[in-house]
Amino acid sequence: MSLLLAPWARLSLLVVLLVAAGVCVLLYEPQRLLSEGWPPGLPMGTAVVLFAAVYGVCTAAFVPRPLLNLAAGAVFGSQAGLVAAVAGTVLGAGISFGLGRVLGQEALRPLLRGRWIQAADGQLSRHGFRSMLAVRIFPGVPFAVANYCAAVSRCGWLPFLLATAVGVVPNTAAYVIAGANASSPGSPAFLVSFGFIVVSVAGAGAVAWRKRHRLAPPRIHGAAYELTPQHPPVVTATPHGP
Helix, strand or coil: CCCCCCCCHHHHHHHHHHHHHHHHHHCCCCCHHHHHHHCCCHHHHHHHHHHHHHHHHHHHCCHHHHHHHHHHHHHHHHHHHHHHHHHHHHHHHHHHHHHHHHHHHHHHHHHHHHHHHHHHHHHHHHHHHHHHHHHHHHCCCCCHHHHHHHHHHCCCHHHHHHHHHCHHHHHHHHHHHHHHCCCCCCHHHHHHHHHHHHHHHHHHHHHHHHCCCHHHHCCCCCCCCCCCCCCCEEEEEEECCC
């Protein structure tokens, strides 16, 4: 029993679960919703709830959110699709965060090395809501990777989930609207949503490039020899001549 509770045993279990989830995604191909749609005959409310549950499991298994957001818009339209996508996003983030926190944090925290990794961990630990909100609003970091990295940090549950629920709305809405209007790519709604996606990606890249130095702790300036502790000469009482 103690072996099962060991940090590396739990981390191995997390890896096994993620690999199994990835295999299930490859076998069942949830992206077929884009072409085949949701099974007919289900009430709208039930279909939205089930879609959100499937969405959450898929994002925890590293299925790209843009595909699922497009599917939500194509299946349910703009309004119901946005509700399903945001609910599924929060659910998937919670699943990933919980798995990473319970099964991976204790084993991975001692391995945090390097200036960039330690600085990012410090930001998530001290400013969880603000840091996660920035990650969610500006695309660039893969969704599942951000979830598991936040789980390894000391970011709290409430800031993490609240920042996720608020921060993903703009980008998710753009993809959902694009999916809902995919049959008419020349429509104003599709063009506006697609333009928002392009601008947000470009803006995220520009902001990350300009702010990259803030993640790194300040370096110690000076020559290399200044970093090496200098020891005073050793003086002995041995005579050196007459």
